[in-house]
Amino acid sequence: MTDTARALGSVGRGALRLTVYLLWTLLLIPVQALAVALRWPLRHRLPVFYHRQCARLLGLDLVVRGQQAAGAAAGPVLFVSNHxxxxxxxxxxxLIPGSFIAKTEVAGWPFFGLLAKLQRTVFVERKARSEVGKQRDDIGARLDAGDSLILFPEGTSSDGNRTLPFKTALFAVAARRIGDRPLTVQPVSVTPTRLDGIPMGIAFRPFYAWYGDMDLAPHLWQVFQLGGMTVEIDFHPPVTIDDFSSRKALAEHCQRVISEGVARAVSGRPAPTAAAAATTPAPVAP
Known part of the structure; x- marks a missing residue:
């Protein structure tokens, strides 16, 4: 069997992975449900453990660059990522002990909607401008409680070869202050780069990317059959709203550094040096 054929999947491997995934997930659902109901600290740690095992099961090799803003000293963090x-x-x-911000439709999805709720996802109606204030308050309340959140500001998933324009409305929460400090915002780039060691390129990246009118079930079944995938994650230097003249400027900065991270990973260029990565954002206009 050629490397390409192996990469494109095995029905036996897919069936085994699917079986183990379902058993693993069904085993942990009642544990997480109890932890959430009783507000145990485990409710924050268990999803990270669960996702790490799922990543191994799916053959995802996570290559991490940069330093994640995390820990008690940093307080809650708003992680902003491409999708x-x-x-x-x-x-x-x-990688991140936090909850996601997702569109309200996800809550109604069979099975995956339940998993999202158990990870304490914040659901938002992105098309209703009248809801922006309430959504900002809901997100803010979670941040005030010390919860880190993960935001996909493109509003939809892309083909993985580029980053779509960011929607700035939900960046309003970045103006929130946690105690006497501005909220920490950290841009993150996520890019699939190899499939069984083969550079993915435009041809193979749709095996990871799910976008447009793709059906979920066939795509998910294909993922279970695939060989190992390398995914590169770049944690870019964290910033705050105080570094920028406006919410729009913050969103533009996040989009720029994330887009550059995706473009670098897609092209195979080497990662920037530590000195370059630590470059500060443009100063606030007087």
């Missing part, structure tokens, strides 16, 4: 697939949930969930 090309439901697999981003597993990738970021395996």
């Amino acid at each position: 090309s697939s439901y697999l981003d949930i597993t990738v970021l969930g395996a």
Whole structure:
């Protein structure tokens, strides 16, 4: 069997992975449900453990660059990431102890809607401008409680080869102050780069990316059959709203650094040096 044939999947491997995934998930659902209901600290840690095992099961090799803003000293963090697939949930969930911000439709999805609720996802109606204030308050309340959140500001998933324009409305929460400090915002780039060691390129990236009018079930079944995938995650230097003249400027900065991270990973260019990565954002206009 050629490398390409192996990469494109095995029905036996898919069936085994699917079986183990379902058993693993069904085993942990009642544990997480109890932890959420009783507000145990485990409710924050268990999803990370769950997603890490799912990443291993799916053959996702996570290559992490940069330093994640995390820990008690940093306080809650708003992580801002590009979005090309439901697999981003597993990738970021395996690294970040936090909850996602997702569109309200996800709450009604069979099975996956339940998983989202158990990870304490914040559901928002992105098309209703009248709801922006309430959504900002809901997100703010979670941040005030010390919960880190993960936002996909493109509003939909892309083909993985580029980053779509960011919607700035939900960046309003970045103006929130946690105690006497501005909220920490950290841009994150997520890019699938290899499939069984083969550079993915435009041809193979749709095996990871789920976008447009793709049906979920066939795509998910294909993922279970695939060989190992390398996914590169870049944690870019964290910023705050105080570094910028406006919410729009903050959103533009996040989009720029995330887009550059995706473009670098897609092209295979080397990662920037530590000195370059630490470059500060443009100063606030007087």
